[in-house]
Amino acid sequence: MTPEFQLARPLDARRIVVAMSGGVDSSVVAALAARSGAETIGITLQLYDHGAAIKRAGSCCAGQDIRDARAVADTLGIAHYVFDHESAFRESVIDDFADEYMAGRTPIPCVRCNMGVKFTDLFRLARDLGADCLATGHYVRRVEGAAGPELHRALDPARDQSYFLFATTTEQLGYLRFPLGGMPKPEVRRIAAELGLGVAAKPDSQDICFVPDGDYASIVRKVRPDAETAGEIVDLEGRVLGAHRGFIHFTVGQRRGLEIGGLAEPLYVVRLEPDTRRVVVGPRRALAVTAARISGFNWIGGPHEGPVTAKVRSLAKPVPARIDGDRVIFDQPEYGVSPGQAAVLYGGERVLGGGWIDETEAAIPESLVA
Incomplete structure (x- = not known):
């Protein structure tokens, strides 16, 4: 058994x-x-x-x-x-x-x-x-720790699904088996x-x-028919570089699909502005962030003190970081951190918890990047 x-x-x-x-x-x-x-x-x-x-x-x-x-x-x-x-x-x-x-x-x-x-x-x-x-x-492990059950990464890193289970509560973990x-x-x-x-x-x-x-956009269109509203693609200084057919086709860090020619260096999606329907683009260095503000944080087994690693995308590697209130502060600038994604924290192989990324803090002010 x-x-x-x-x-x-x-x-x-x-x-x-x-x-x-x-x-x-x-x-x-x-x-x-x-x-x-x-x-x-x-x-x-x-x-x-x-x-x-x-x-x-x-x-x-x-x-x-x-x-x-x-x-x-x-x-x-x-x-x-x-x-x-x-x-x-x-x-x-x-x-x-x-x-x-x-x-x-x-x-x-x-x-x-x-x-x-x-x-x-x-x-x-x-x-x-x-x-x-x-x-x-799910490919995760439930390990009995000194203070009760803990959630750990799967032994096979290629199959690990712990990023998607950061919101598991301690009570749920006591009842779950993986x-x-x-x-x-x-x-x-x-x-x-x-x-x-x-x-x-x-x-x-x-x-x-x-x-x-x-095809994510097709699902969004079915649920929200007004989703594909055209708008401008602008640089960090607000100059219009092109047009798009709906920013549901873009995510932070994306390079493909911008269809802007004649540029001196590749451009990436830096942020999306739903109020103006603008897609703001810039060079890769504009994607670097030093911290992310988190909401809805869930600790599995109580708050943790000490070094952690943070994973900000499902396919990203955990990177050294620390917690300061509702902020995750990265030891080194992290790229392509997008609001709406999750920041999941680890202590070694153990999943400490995580929360939703609401805002990011740029490593370089946009005025110095442009």
Whole structure:
């Protein structure tokens, strides 16, 4: 039996609820739970059901994925329930995604999903079913520390999903189990194949499951038809360099897609101004920031004192930093830090917590960059 499922009650009295998205990861978690000897119940939340997103390989929680989850549950001989959460998902995740882009910010819907419909509602459902724990297929580790459970990065850095779980509360962590955090992906697929699960070779889900083909703008347009309002592309001094067809197509740090010719050096998106509909661009040095102001901060296991590293994008490496009130101050200038993203703090492999980036502090005043 995997240590992840060593629970307080005797073997024949344990009950584990598994969040099943229809992918190979959550399917293997369900298999490990069933193999532990505990009563295992799979739950799938139907989150959306629109157009190409259902048919696209790499989606989750809709259409074929629900059928895959049910087939896996049948193979394992466990109960499986589907709950319709499409309305809640649209309001708390998709609408927020569109509104953030409209406000000139860069959203992270995966975090909003974990904070809302996935963890909050799944917790309620799991407790209503009398489960001892809720298990998911996230690649993170739950480690018992001196002061209680801690959230740690996955052993495989390429699979680590801790950035998306910074908002996990200490209470939630006590109830959660993450059996895959110490496994490489090939091992997970091997287990699925050995058990004859039909999803063993299924492609991994995309970072944003409800965005077909990575076209974020198309989703924003559907939700907010006025999103594609044209505007100016200007330099740091306000000189007009070109035009754009809607700043939902841009994020801070972006270089491609500006379509401005005849320049002496490459230009990057420095900020977005929703009030004026302007995209402000400048040289790479204008992207350097020394600090970021954070809101909605969540400490996992209480505030931390001492050195930390901070990760400001899902694919970025954690960099040395320190905390000063509601500010994360970087030891060295950091580039491409965008409002709307998260700053997640680590103490070694441990996830200390994180919050939302509201503002950044430039390393060089714009008057000196221009």
